[in-house]
Structures are given as C-alpha cells and as structure tokens.
Amino acid sequence: xxxxxxxxxTGTFTVGNRLLSPDERTxxxxxxxxxxxxxGHRACxxxxxxxxxxxxxxxxxxxxxxxxxxxxxxGCLEVFSTPYPETSWQLPWLHSLFGNAAAVGTxxxxxxxxxxxxxxxxxxxVRVIAQGGDGGTTDIGFGCLSGMFERNDDVLYICYDNEGxxxxxxxxxxATPPAARTATTQALGDAPGAPFGxxxxxxxxxxxxxxPYVATATVADLRDLEAKVEKAMTFxxxxxxxxxxxxxxxxxxxxxDTIKLARLARETGIFPVFEAENGAVTEVTKIRHRVxxxxxxxxxxxxxxxxxxxxxxxxxxxxxxxxxxxxxRFGLLDEKARP
Amino acid sequence: MLQIRIHGRGGQGVVTAAELLSIAAFxxxxxxxxxxxxxxxxxxxxxxxxxxxxxRPIRRREPILAPDVLIVQDPTLLHQVDVFQGLQPxxxxxxxxxxxxxxxxxxxxxxxxxxxxxxxxxxxxxALEHLGRPLPNAVLLGGFAALSGxxxxxxxxxxIDDKFKGEVAAKNIAAAREAFEVxxxxxRGPSAQTPTATEESRPC
Amino acid sequence: xxxxxEGSVAVAEAVALCRPEVICAYPISPQTHIVEGLxxxxxxxxxxxxxxxxxxxxxxxxxxxxGSSATGARTYTATASQxxxxxxxxxxxxxxxxxxxxMTVANRAIGAPINIWNDHSDSMSQRDSxxxxxxxxxxQEALDIHIQAFKLAEELSMPVMVCMDGFxxxxxxxxxxxxxxxxxDGFLPPYEPRQVxxxxxxxxxxxxxxxxxxxxVRYLAHAKQTMxxxxxxxxxxxxxxxxxxxxxxxxxxxxxxxxxTIVVALGSVVGTLEETIDAMREQGVKIGLLSIxxxxxxxxxxxxxxxxxxxxxxxxxxxxxxxxxxxxxxxVRLALSGIQxxxxxxxxxxxxxxxxxxxxxxxLAEAVADKLxxxxxxxxxxxxxxxxxxxxxxxxxxxxxxxxLLRDLGTVQAKVH
Numbered sequence: 001x002x003x004x005x006x007x008x009x010t011g012t013f014t015v016g017n018r019l020l021s022p023d024e025r026t027x028x029x030x031x032x033x034x035x036x037x038x039x040g041h042r043a044c045x046x047x048x049x050x051x052x053x054x055x056x057x058x059x060x061x062x063x064x065x066x067x068x069x070x071x072x073x074x075g076c077l078e079v080f081s082t083p084y085p086e087t088s089w090q091l092p093w094l095h096s097l098f099g100n101a102a103a104v105g106t107x108x109x110x111x112x113x114x115x116x117x118x119x120x121x122x123x124x125x126v127r128v129i130a131q132g133g134d135g136g137t138t139d140i141g142f143g144c145l146s147g148m149f150e151r152n153d154d155v156l157y158i159c160y161d162n163e164g165x166x167x168x169x170x171x172x173x174x175a176t177p178p179a180a181r182t183a184t185t186q187a188l189g190d191a192p193g194a195p196f197g198x199x200x201x202x203x204x205x206x207x208x209x210x211x212p213y214v215a216t217a218t219v220a221d222l223r224d225l226e227a228k229v230e231k232a233m234t235f236x237x238x239x240x241x242x243x244x245x246x247x248x249x250x251x252x253x254x255x256x257d258t259i260k261l262a263r264l265a266r267e268t269g270i271f272p273v274f275e276a277e278n279g280a281v282t283e284v285t286k287i288r289h290r291v292x293x294x295x296x297x298x299x300x301x302x303x304x305x306x307x308x309x310x311x312x313x314x315x316x317x318x319x320x321x322x323x324x325x326x327x328x329r330f331g332l333l334d335e336k337a338r339p
Numbered sequence: 340m341l342q343i344r345i346h347g348r349g350g351q352g353v354v355t356a357a358e359l360l361s362i363a364a365f366x367x368x369x370x371x372x373x374x375x376x377x378x379x380x381x382x383x384x385x386x387x388x389x390x391x392x393x394x395r396p397i398r399r400r401e402p403i404l405a406p407d408v409l410i411v412q413d414p415t416l417l418h419q420v421d422v423f424q425g426l427q428p429x430x431x432x433x434x435x436x437x438x439x440x441x442x443x444x445x446x447x448x449x450x451x452x453x454x455x456x457x458x459x460x461x462x463x464x465x466a467l468e469h470l471g472r473p474l475p476n477a478v479l480l481g482g483f484a485a486l487s488g489x490x491x492x493x494x495x496x497x498x499i500d501d502k503f504k505g506e507v508a509a510k511n512i513a514a515a516r517e518a519f520e521v522x523x524x525x526x527r528g529p530s531a532q533t534p535t536a537t538e539e540s541r542p543c
Numbered sequence: 544x545x546x547x548x549e550g551s552v553a554v555a556e557a558v559a560l561c562r563p564e565v566i567c568a569y570p571i572s573p574q575t576h577i578v579e580g581l582x583x584x585x586x587x588x589x590x591x592x593x594x595x596x597x598x599x600x601x602x603x604x605x606x607x608x609x610g611s612s613a614t615g616a617r618t619y620t621a622t623a624s625q626x627x628x629x630x631x632x633x634x635x636x637x638x639x640x641x642x643x644x645x646m647t648v649a650n651r652a653i654g655a656p657i658n659i660w661n662d663h664s665d666s667m668s669q670r671d672s673x674x675x676x677x678x679x680x681x682x683q684e685a686l687d688i689h690i691q692a693f694k695l696a697e698e699l700s701m702p703v704m705v706c707m708d709g710f711x712x713x714x715x716x717x718x719x720x721x722x723x724x725x726x727x728d729g730f731l732p733p734y735e736p737r738q739v740x741x742x743x744x745x746x747x748x749x750x751x752x753x754x755x756x757x758x759x760v761r762y763l764a765h766a767k768q769t770m771x772x773x774x775x776x777x778x779x780x781x782x783x784x785x786x787x788x789x790x791x792x793x794x795x796x797x798x799x800x801x802x803x804t805i806v807v808a809l810g811s812v813v814g815t816l817e818e819t820i821d822a823m824r825e826q827g828v829k830i831g832l833l834s835i836x837x838x839x840x841x842x843x844x845x846x847x848x849x850x851x852x853x854x855x856x857x858x859x860x861x862x863x864x865x866x867x868x869x870x871x872x873x874x875v876r877l878a879l880s881g882i883q884x885x886x887x888x889x890x891x892x893x894x895x896x897x898x899x900x901x902x903x904x905x906x907l908a909e910a911v912a913d914k915l916x917x918x919x920x921x922x923x924x925x926x927x928x929x930x931x932x933x934x935x936x937x938x939x940x941x942x943x944x945x946x947x948l949l950r951d952l953g954t955v956q957a958k959v960h
Contacts, residue, residue, distance in 0.1 A: 069614070078749075082750040094609075094613050095748070097632055103606030103607045105610060107609060108610040108611065111616035113592075114616055115564075115615070118592055126742055354714075358716045371716070371717065372715060374711065399814060400812065
C-alpha cells in the first residue's frame with residue numbers, strides 16, 4: 001500500500017520546486033532561465049505585473065529556444081523596464097504606442113514570415129508576443145487586438161490585468177471592478193467607487209473570435225502561468241493570455257500580499273482561471289477552498305469604503321453575487337468541495 | 340486639343356468610357372487624359388467623365404467646361420442636367436436613344452449646332468443584343484468614331500481589348516463595330532436621319 | 544514601357560517594382576485603387592513573397608508598418624484625409640523611431656463637413672510630424688517619386704510621404720512610362736536597416752527619453768531632413784541618369800528667369816498654372832512659376848534663390864490654416880526673410896473646388912496689378928457666405944452651417960462641377 005505524499009505548501013497548494021525532479025521544475029527555477037525581464041528595473045515593490053511578465057516571457061523564451069520578439073504597449077511595464085539608457089529586456093523588444101501593441105505584433109510577425117519565405121522556409125522560427133496592461137488591451141488597444149484576433153495573426157498577446165490605469169495615477173479602465181475606488185471613480189456619494197457596468201470580459205471576447213487558444217492565469221500560480229505560455233507557443237495563429245496581476249500601489253494593498261490577493265481572486269470566484277481552444281472552454285482551475293469575496297476585498301484600500309461604518313453591505317453582496325455567477329458559469333467549484 | 344465630356348448614370352460605365360477613349364487615343368500615338376467628376380455617387384446617380392486628347396502632353400487639369408464632344412449615355416438626363424453647358428458651336432453630340440433630337444425635345448438646342456454633327460444611336464439596344472445587358476458605353480464609342488472620325492474604330496477595339504478580357508471584350512467590340520456601321524450608314528444616307536427629323540419639326 | 548493607365552494603378556506598379564515586403568491596407572477614398580492594385584499583385588503571386596495585410600483602421604495600418612519596418616521589412620501603406628488623421632499618433636511614432644516607411648497620401652480634404660475631394664489639408668496637417676513630404680505634379684512624377692522615396696527613406700532611415708492629388712491624379716488615366724524591374728533594381732538597393740529587431744542581437748527600441756536627451760533626438764531628426772535637402776536633388780539626378788527623365792527634386796522653376804511675378808504652388812495644379820502662365824506671357828506679362836516638390840524638408844534656400852529677384856510672389860495653395868491664412872505661404876515668407884516684395888496668398892481648390900485657367904488668369908492679373916487682397920479665396924461664393932453671416936446675426940439658433948449653405952445653393956447636380 002502506498003500513501004500519497006502531499007507536496008503542497010500550507011495554504012497555497014503550490015508545490016515546492018525543491019521537491020520536484022529537475023526536469024519538472026519551473027522555468028524560473030532553472031539557472032538557464034533567460035531573465036528576459038532582467039533585475040534592476042523600476043517596478044514598485046510587490047508589482048504583480050513585473051512578476052507575471054518575467055515568468056511569462058521567460059517561459060515563452062524557453063518554448064521558442066530564445067527565438068522570440070516582443071511588442072510592448074505603453075504603460076507601467078514599458079516605463080519601468082526601459083528608463084534608457086538602461087533596459088531590462090533581454091530579447092528584441094519594440095515599444096510603439098499605447099493602443100497598438102497587437103498591430104505592431106502583427107507587423108513583426110508579417111516581416112518575419114516574409115523573411116522566412118525568402119530564406120526558403122515555410123514558417124518563421126522566430127515567434128512574436130505582444131503585451132500590455134489592461135488599459136492598453138481592453139480600452140485603447142481593443143480595436144487593434146480584435147483585428148489581430150480576427151485575422152488570426154501569429155501573435156501571442158499577453159494582457160497583464162491590474163484593473164486600472166496605474167501608470168498615470170490609478171484611473172478607472174474598463175477592467176476596473178465595480179465599487180473600486182480609483183482617481184476617477186472616487187469613494188464619494190451614495191454609490192462610491194466604480195459603477196456597476198456590464199463589464200468587458202476580454203477572455204470571453206477573445207474566445208468569441210474563435211482563436212486557437214485563450215487562457216487566464218494569475219501570479220498566484222506561476223507554474224500554471226508558465227505552462228499556459230508554453231502551451232500557447234505550441235499553437236500558431238492568434239492567442240490570448242489574460243494574467244491577473246495585483247497592483248499594491250493602485251489597490252492600496254500590502255506589497256507582500258500580491259500573491260495572496262491573486263490567489264483570493266481565484267478562490268472567491270472573482271477571477272475564473274481557465275483555458276479555451278477555438279472558442280470553447282477546455283480546462284478550468286477549480287476552487288480548492290471557497291472563500292467569501294469579503295476576504296479578498298478587505299485587504300485592499302480601494303474597497304475600504306465598503307467596510308466602514310455603516311459601509312455598503314449591499315454592494316459587497318452584489319460583488320459576491322457576481323463571483324457566484326462566475327463559479328456557476330465556469331463550474332469553478334470542485335464537486336468534492338461543494339457543501 | 341480635343342475635349343470630350345460624357346454624361347451618364349452610375350453603373351453605365353461612364354468613367355470607363357472616358358478611360359477607353361483615352362486608351363484609344365493612346366493607341367493612335369496621341370496624348371490623352373481621362374478623369375471622372377467624382378462624387379460619392381451610387382448606381383443610377385448622374386455621373387460625368389472627361390477626356391482630353393492632344394498631340395502634346397496635356398497639362399491642364401480643370402474639368403471640361405467647353406467640350407468639343409458631348410456623349411450622353413442616358414437620355415433621361417437631358418431634362419435633368421444641363422448636359423449642353425459650354426458645348427462649342429462646332430461641337431459633336433452623340434446621344435444614346437432610339438429617338439431623334441426632336442422627339443427628345445431638343446429641337447431648339449439642336450438648332451444652335453451643326454446638324455451633321457448631332458446624332459442619336461440606339462446604343463442600349465445594340466448592347467442588349469450583343470452583351471445581353473444594356474451597357475451603352477463601348478457601343479457609343481463606336482458611334483463616336485463614325486460620327487467624328489477623330490478616333491478610328493480599330494483604336495476603339497484595341498482599347499476595349501486592353502481593358503476587358505475574353506468574351507466580354509469580344510462582345511463589346513462587336514457592339515461597337517455595329518454602332519460604327521449604323522452611324523456611318525446614317526451619315527452616308529440621303530436622309531441623314533437625325534437632322535432631317537429635326538428639320539421636319541422645326542417650329543418656324 | 545509606355546502605357547495608358549490610371550494614376551493609382553501606375554503607383555501600385557511602381558511600388559511593386561520596389562519589391563515591398565509588407566503592405567498594410569485600409570480603404571479610404573481616393574486611395575483605394577492603389578492598395579487594390581497592390582493586393583491583386585500580391586494575390587496573383589506576382590509580388591511574392593510579400594505580406595498584404597487588410598487591417599482594421601489606418602491607426603492599425605501604420606502600427607503594423609511600424610512593426611514590420613522595425614523587423615527589417617520594406618514597408619508600404621497608403622491613406623488620405625480622415626485616415627491620415629486617424630493614424631496621426633502612429634505617423635509621429637514612425638518618424639520618431641526613424642523607420643523608413645513609404646506612404647502615399649492621396650490628398651483629400653478633411654471634414655467636417657465630410658468631403659471626399661482633393662485639397663492638401665491632410666498632409667499639411669502632418670507637416671511637423673518628421674516625415675518627408677514629396678508632392679507629385681503628374682502621374683508620371685507620382686510613379687517616379689515613389690521609386691525615389693524608398694531610396695531616400697532607407698538611406699536616411701526616415702519615413703517618406705508621397706503626396707498626390709486625390710481623384711485629379713489618382714483617378715486620372717494618362718500616359719505613363721513604367722520602368723523595368725532591372726532599371727528599378729539597379730537604382731534601389733535592397734533594404735539594409737540601421738536598426739532591426741534581431742534575436743541574434745537583441746535591442747530595445749522605443750524607450751522613454753527624458754529631458755536629458757529628447758531635444759537632441761529631435762534635433763537629429765531635423766539634421767536628417769537637412770541632409771535630405773542635399774540627397775533629394777542628388778537622388779533626382781541619379782534617377783534621371785538611370786531612367787532618362789526628370790522627376791522629383793526640391794523645386795522646379797517654370798519661366799522664372801525674368802519674371803516679375805512668380806506663382807508658388809505644389810501638386811497637380813502646376814499643370815494648369817503652366818498653361819495660365821503661357822497665356823499671360825503671350826499677353827506680355829512677365830510671370831513664372833515655382834513648383835515646390837519637397838515640402839518637408841522645406842527648401843528655404845532654393846525657394847529664396849528662385850523668388851528673391853521677383854517683385855511679387857503669389858502663393859497658390861490648396862491648404863488653409865483657419866485663423867491665420869496660408870500654410871505654404873508662411874513657409875515661403877520665412878524663405879524670403881528680409882526681402883521686400885509684394886506677397887499674396889490665394890487659397891484655392893478646397894474640397895475639390897475646380898481651379899480653372901480662367902479663374903487663375905483673373906486672380907493673377909489682379910495680383911500683377913497689385914490689386915489683390917493679401918489673402919484671397921479663389922472663386923469664393925460671397926453670396927452664400929454673406930447670407931449665412933446675416934442669418935447668424937439675425938438669430939441665435941441659425942442651424943447647421945453646411946446644411947444652410949446647401950439649401951441656399953439649391954440643386955447642384957444640374958451643374959457640371
């Protein structure tokens with residue numbers, strides 16, 4: 001009789017690299033990692049985007065054998081990584097504008113393809129990623145992104161979603177959640193914070209384009225993020241990866257809570273983690289320990305107005321209802337964990 | 340310099356007619372310039388196109404306000420648009436119609452110009468017969484070659500061949516040649532049809 | 544080879560002869576026939592390998608061009624009017640990044656009121672964008688300038704806009720001499736980028752530059768345009784040597800030697816102006832013409848040299864800076880600093896208003912007699928303007944201007960133009 005060994009670290013369900021055989025360890029665990037987004041950049045302490053980008057791009061570099069180029073939208077990631085003459089990028093990298101990263105990616109891919117054909121190859125060995133924050137993706141870059149999807153251009157687009165325009169001083173984007181306080185949705189009046197709109201769910205919109213691969217991930221599960229990037233690189237055509245990246249500055253959270261908040265977003269059902277191929281969901285990351293949304297909201301100052309005296313319990317209930325809907329819609333709850 | 344203005348409606352190949360004329364002139368070693376008076380016109384809307392032909396390079400780029408030749412592809416325009424605006428006294432007029440100038444109510448206007456240079460041709464009917472569609476543009480160019488002698492019917496045929504392909508080209512050429520014959524015949528005939536008809540019904 | 548063809552098709556063939564590797568297309572009148580022609584050439588396999596990308600906007604067109612040019616591909620696109628404005632942010636970006644993209648602007652007015660016809664408002668709005676702007680007088684010149692534009696752009700690593708009058712040139716059928724592939728290959732070497740995304744030598748392109756170096760970067764862009772002032776005439780001479788005909792250059796003079804009055808203009812109106820000048824010369828008027836072919840860089844010295852001995856200068860332009868006057872005039876005046884002469888601006892042809900020889904002769908005769916207003920609008924219909932002004936003076940809610948004027952005019956379809 002054998003007894004299963006639990007590799008999980010307490011509370012995280014993240015398996016420790018030390019306990020895995022070397023070939024199963026993460027890209028970041030290897031000394032051969034590329035350090036694509038090298039140390040020394042100027043991101044804030046606890047920046048979820050820097051963490052996500054480092055893992056994602058290194059994983060893409062490993063998947064392509066270092067044959068990778070990146071187009072980058074304007075935003076925090078661009079500003080903190082290239083205060084010239086310094087650059088953190090250890091791969092060919094091009095920043096053009098705020099709203100055109102997807103189209104620039106298309107242009108790079110087109111040029112590479114023509115060069116490959118001129119060299120007598122059917123397909124370029126060099127692959128392309130385009131990346132940006134939620135503002136550059138869901139708002140100003142939305143048209144270019146949809147065009148890239150629709151043409152099925154051979155680009156992996158990675159959105160690092162920190163739910164607002166953090167680079168410009170924390171303003172609302174179409175990815176800002178309801179009730180969140182930002183500089184343009186102040187915690188004032190009867191309905192403080194961002195209004196309850198219809199939302200703009202980019203992963204579902206990407207799926208509606210029926211592109212080969214769409215996935216969501218969080219910086220709470222970096223191994224999953226790496227795996228999804230590597231999987232994305234096995235496809236050709238347009239691919240979309242939406243990474244949930246907490247922002248301590250914009251959210252008013254502790255720098256040490258970035259990973260915890262990302263995990264809570266998943267475990268509350270606020271941020272569903274899944275994969276889809278050709279428009280249909282193929283995999284869902286189940287919630288292991290369901291927690292109420294309050295556990296996620298309370299550590300963030302942007303939601304502080306919900307919990308004062310008298311607070312807004314009705315708003316918390318609406319957010320809970322939205323999370324419940326996600327759980328239902330994506331089947332996020334492990335059957336075993338159901339009450 | 341010879342200046343030609345073509346009136347018609349969107350969908351009748353007005354612009355193409357001007358382009359064909361310029362190609363025909365080019366075939367004959369001349370300089371030619373064809374251009375449309377463009378609007379965001381849709382099918383059926385009045386359209387004008389222009390063609391200049393000269394022995395030296397053409398520098399002028401204004402619309403043709405005083406044409407030497409007027410081609411009207413659609414007679415329903417006659418009382419809607421001032422097609423005769425600026426026509427030179429010595430000018431040629433070719434109208435796509437089965438009816439005479441007089442029957443079209445143009446008797447008074449016709450009096451201001453040289454009768455032997457005014458003619459109507461049933462271009463839509465000829466086109467229908469050859470192409471199965473009432474597209475009068477290439478047909479009228481055959482008629483124009485006969486009326487004016489300013490371009491040859493062979494050059495017109497070359498131009499059609501240059502712009503269209505295969506059967507479409509062949510049928511358009513056949514239609515243009517028929518119009519050429521019809522007009523030649525009518526001009527040669529003792530009762531050169533159009534002017535006579537006009538004279539008979541002259542009000543005085 | 545001599546051919547009778549549409550200007551747009553001629554330009555498409557010229558661009559194809561330059562062996563572009565990436566073409567981005569978004570349709571806008573009157574640019575459409577150019578990219579349609581190129582699309583057909585790519586689709587038929589005549590231009591393989593070349594990527595022809597139907598993008599979702601002009602902004603995307605220029606953005607794709609930025610990506611492909613930075614990856615070392617010879618890149619082309621075309622636009623006009625609202626499309627140029629819609630891509631404006633990327634237009635500045637392309638020149639800021641120093642990417643040698645060639646773009647045709649089929650010059651067209653900018654709305655509102657929406658207007659699809661020709662004037663130069665669109666490219667003039669981008670005169671400070673860092674792009675070189677070359678204007679074509681005819682379809683032959685448009686064709687020839689495109690071939691020169693790739694050479695110029697790639698030598699300097701700066702983007703070039705080739706401006707040709709919408710409809711008047713793009714849709715005009717005329718005789719053009721299409722060069723052979725061998726001729727073009729002999730003139731235009733393969734693209735050797737100064738900066739390129741390359742996995743063997745990774746670089747970061749498009750970094751933020753602060754106050755410590757931004758001025759210097761901008762100055763270098765100016766320095767490149769200054770170099771272009773020398774290269775443009777040299778390339779035009781090389782072109783003439785290879786192809787046996789003159790095209791391009793900074794400026795072209797027509798009968799200016801003893802001219803007391805010189806008209807300055809750019810684009811296709813130059814042809815009608817030559818006819819006008821010939822007619823006025825026959826009447827004994829000492830008048831000549833200066834055609835500006837390179838608007839950016841602006842050839843201050845060449846313009847000054849051509850105009851300094853004249854008594855008066857009439858800038859005839861299809862552009863207009865509301866609240867100031869002429870756009871080209873301002874630059875011409877800069878070229879004439881310190882020289883005393885009579886200067887007139889004639890704004891003409893806005894939104895496709897025909898510029899006729901008769902009107903030109905009339906307005907130039909007034910100029911020669913020094914009876915012209917410093918700023919004149921050729922063939923302006925004062926009747927409808929004054930009616931609208933009266934309407935606005937009489938009542939607050941006077942309604943939409945354009946619609947009021949059209950109502951005053953009645954049916955315009957019955958006129959030839």
